[in-house]
Structures are given as C-alpha cells and as structure tokens.
Amino acid sequence: MTERMEVYRCEICGNVVEVLHDGIGELVCCGQPMTLMEAKTEDQGREKHVPVVESGPSGMTVKVGSVPHPMEDAHHIEWIEVLTAEGVVRATLSPGVAPEAALEVRGDVVEVRAYCNVHGLWRARQ
Structure with missing residues (x-):
C-alpha cells in the first residue's frame, strides 16, 4: 500500500518517484518492488x-x-x-x-x- 507524498526509489536504476494518490498496489521498477525512502532528520x-x-x-x-x-x-x-x-x-x-x-x-x-x-x-x- 502506498500513501500520498511517500518517496520510493528503484535499487536497480535509481529512479525516484513520489506518490500523488494513496493506493493499494505495489510500486515496481525494473521488475522489482521499489524501496520506500524514510526521510532522515x-x-x-x-x-x-x-x-x-x-x-x-x-x-x-x-x-x-x-x-x-x-x-x-x-x-x-x-x-x-x-x-x-x-x-x-x-x-x-x-x-x-x-x-x-x-x-x-x-x-x-x-x-x-x-x-x-x-x-x-x-x-x-x-
């Protein structure tokens, strides 16, 4: 499940996406699930x-x-x-x-x- 404003990164190609709408699906790039990026503080x-x-x-x-x-x-x-x-x-x-x-x-x-x-x-x- 994805939530609005989350940022995901592809570990294979480095593609970065930001979620605009909540969704129940999984983000996939290069045939692999993308990694949710936790913002550091x-x-x-x-x-x-x-x-x-x-x-x-x-x-x-x-x-x-x-x-x-x-x-x-x-x-x-x-x-x-x-x-x-x-x-x-x-x-x-x-x-x-x-x-x-x-x-x-x-x-x-x-x-x-x-x-x-x-x-x-x-x-x-x-």
Whole structure:
C-alpha cells in the first residue's frame, strides 16, 4: 500500500518517484518492488543534508545543510520541496549551483524535504 507524498526509489536504476494518490498496489521498477525512502532528520546528525529554512516576507529560502552541501556531478542535491496544507512547491537543482532555493509558499508548512543523490531523503519539520 502506498500513501500520498511517500518517496520510493528503484535499487536497480535509481529512479525516484513520489506518490500523488494513496493506493493499494505495489510500486515496481525494473521488475522489482521499489524501496520506500524514510526521510532522515537532524536527529541523525548529517549537518550537510538537513534543510534549513529562512522565512521572508514573500516566501522562504531553503538551504540544504548548516554547512553547504556539495553540488558535484557525483554527489549533489537533486531537489528541495516544501509540503504545505495546500500542496507542494518543489525546486529542481543541478550540479554546480548553490544547494538552496527561494520558494513562494502558500499555506501552513508541514514539512521541508531535500533529496541527495547519494544519501537519500532528508527532512525538517516545521
């Protein structure tokens, strides 16, 4: 069974999907069940991965890590997203750019997540 906003990864090809609707089926890629990614938190201590939120008058800036995360081809943040009561706002990042995004957000923030291509899914609860 899948639940809305869960993130799954294929262990064979690295494909990552986010569930938009609850479902009773199993997600499959490359002929194998996909793995549910449990978001890691600041409690697990990776200062380069936990999203850091700075609120402003027109939205928020999300930086990944209290120490800037590497943004190299082999190791980088792929995306940052803000989950609110009204929906999701996501920014896609690329190697060579800063690991941060300025986002215009409406509604109460529930969670902020970032995905590292090497170390997986990270979150900060608001």
